[in-house]
Amino acid sequence: MNKINTVAVVGGTHGNEFSGIYLLRKWKKNAQLISRSSFATQMVFANPKAHEENKRYIDCDLNRQFLLADLDDQDLANYEQSRAKAINNQLGPKGNAKTDLIIDLHNTTSNMGPSLILLQSDDFNRKMGAYVKSCMPSAVVVFEDQVPVEEHFFLSSISPNGVIVEIGPQPQSVIRQDVLDWMEEMTRHILDYIELHNTNALPQLPASYEAFKYTETLKLPEDENGERAGMVHKNIQDNDFKPLHSGDPIFTLFDGKEVCWEGDYEAYPHFINEAAYYDNNLAMSLGRKLLIEL
Amino acid sequence: MNKINTVAVVGGTHGNEFSGIYLLRKWKKNAQLISRSSFATQMVFANPKAHEENKRYIDCDLNRQFLLADLDDQDLANYEQSRAKAINNQLGPKGNAKTDLIIDLHNTTSNMGPSLILLQSDDFNRKMGAYVKSCMPSAVVVFEDQVPVEEHFFLSSISPNGVIVEIGPQPQSVIRQDVLDWMEEMTRHILDYIELHNTNALPQLPASYEAFKYTETLKLPEDENGERAGMVHKNIQDNDFKPLHSGDPIFTLFDGKEVCWEGDYEAYPHFINEAAYYDNNLAMSLGRKLLIEL
Structure with a gap:
């Protein structure tokens, strides 16, 4: 460099x-x-x-x-x-x-x-x-x-x-x-x-440190007409960079039902419920935790 | 009634x-x-x-x-x-x-x-x-x-x-x-x-309960040209309905200086750093605590 x-x-x-x-x-x-x-x-x-x-x-x-x-x-x-x-x-x-x-x-x-x-x-x-x-x-x-x-x-x-x-x-x-x-x-x-x-x-x-690597972006729930149908689950709100596992509730629909995450890895949500992402109906980014070695 | x-x-x-x-x-x-x-x-x-x-x-x-x-x-x-x-x-x-x-x-x-x-x-x-x-x-x-x-x-x-x-x-x-x-x-x-x-x-x-009564609204600090010159002090941020006393720091100027509150009563800030109040350069509302008796 x-x-x-x-x-x-x-x-x-x-x-x-x-x-x-x-x-x-x-x-x-x-x-x-x-x-x-x-x-x-x-x-x-x-x-x-x-x-x-x-x-x-x-x-x-x-x-x-x-x-x-x-x-x-x-x-x-x-x-x-x-x-x-x-x-x-x-x-x-x-x-x-x-x-x-x-x-x-x-x-x-x-x-x-x-x-x-x-x-x-x-x-x-x-x-x-x-x-x-x-x-x-x-x-x-x-x-x-x-x-x-x-x-x-x-x-x-x-x-x-x-x-x-x-x-x-x-x-x-x-x-x-x-x-x-x-x-x-x-x-x-x-x-x-x-x-x-x-x-x-x-x-x-x-010699090493903990970091995160972006993996994917999740959308807010939508109904069959493309209308927003739910919100980020209260268990997830504010828990950026905390682990999320398959089966954890991730969204609450406006009718009260919960939606669970079904991913196959330990994910680390961030940009959770970012205001600016509502334009595109995005809920959060996910990442993986990794150890960076120098 | x-x-x-x-x-x-x-x-x-x-x-x-x-x-x-x-x-x-x-x-x-x-x-x-x-x-x-x-x-x-x-x-x-x-x-x-x-x-x-x-x-x-x-x-x-x-x-x-x-x-x-x-x-x-x-x-x-x-x-x-x-x-x-x-x-x-x-x-x-x-x-x-x-x-x-x-x-x-x-x-x-x-x-x-x-x-x-x-x-x-x-x-x-x-x-x-x-x-x-x-x-x-x-x-x-x-x-x-x-x-x-x-x-x-x-x-x-x-x-x-x-x-x-x-x-x-x-x-x-x-x-x-x-x-x-x-x-x-x-x-x-x-x-x-x-x-x-x-x-x-x-x-x-x-028979009674604690409540608050609005007293006044505080402006964000301005310089001699009317430009915003400071922000809500970090000690006050998020401390809505917590007591504020004369001499407590309330604003931090952008040059690093602190401004203290000089009121003569125990005040209870609320609407602290409300986004919508920036239009009018308002920093927070103050109230007094009072006991409501029925």
């Missing part, structure tokens, strides 16, 4: 996830907080118009617009599709990006605590997870490496190294101090890690 | 507070759940257009449009102002209402648990609070009786007896089962109370 020369810290990719937006305001006044000696850091406010309207997005989810084919398709021209092209021009272009690493700051309404989502599991990222967890024991590391980085549709996939800082629980359009503090701390550790990597000064890291 | 002959159960006054909206759907299929022998119950979906757009409101907050002067002002004609007039026609008119009691169902992002907000403290309401608390020990009773009912701007002030069922914490645009269950249970106890009142069958109630 070569030296990281250019880093972008991105906030407000979703206009109603306030922590990153308010941290950008703070860092604009105190740029030294996110500066390090061995690389250049820039800040990007990704979706200012959605924030002005206090919404996740104006026309479509900005953080789903970064497939290479979509960036190349000039007919995709609504507000977020246009912002995606502008940001790709500023930080990319994807595939040959001038930015080596993007840190994209997000909030979730789910009880995920301070989570670091890594889009690939190479040595650099595995060590980043180890470093962040060693500095911040409450941190959770999730690998969404089910496809190569360049096949992801996330903003942070513009750069060859992209990470998502995902902190919750925080309702949309709210600033919680605990969540803001976690986001600032995790971002600081990531920047420190890059600096230590660049200067060959990494401390001894633990 | 005379017999209650007509009750309206209202949901969706705010389009992104989902519990009441989903309970209305359930009760439309099972009207017997909210029917009692001694009075007629009707259901009202107050702001369907805001719900379609997954927003609190289209043009302005519907639950602030029920002052008598505003209902009479035909120049107030945006969507919610028009809905207010239509609902006043359906359930009122305020001052001479055909509906004896309105139960308006709300969610908050604040950690208020199952709260019953009463707009007056007459014998009927004081006993309602006692009955609900005796059936549901986790319930909190708040009197917002700082003005007479007819001077309130809330929807439920159309009727001479109006109550607000306010349940949280629930992010906007989410259905939590625990919150839905609390709302259904509290509504059931209120309807049972009315039935018992009407039939002179009230059980022995406790």
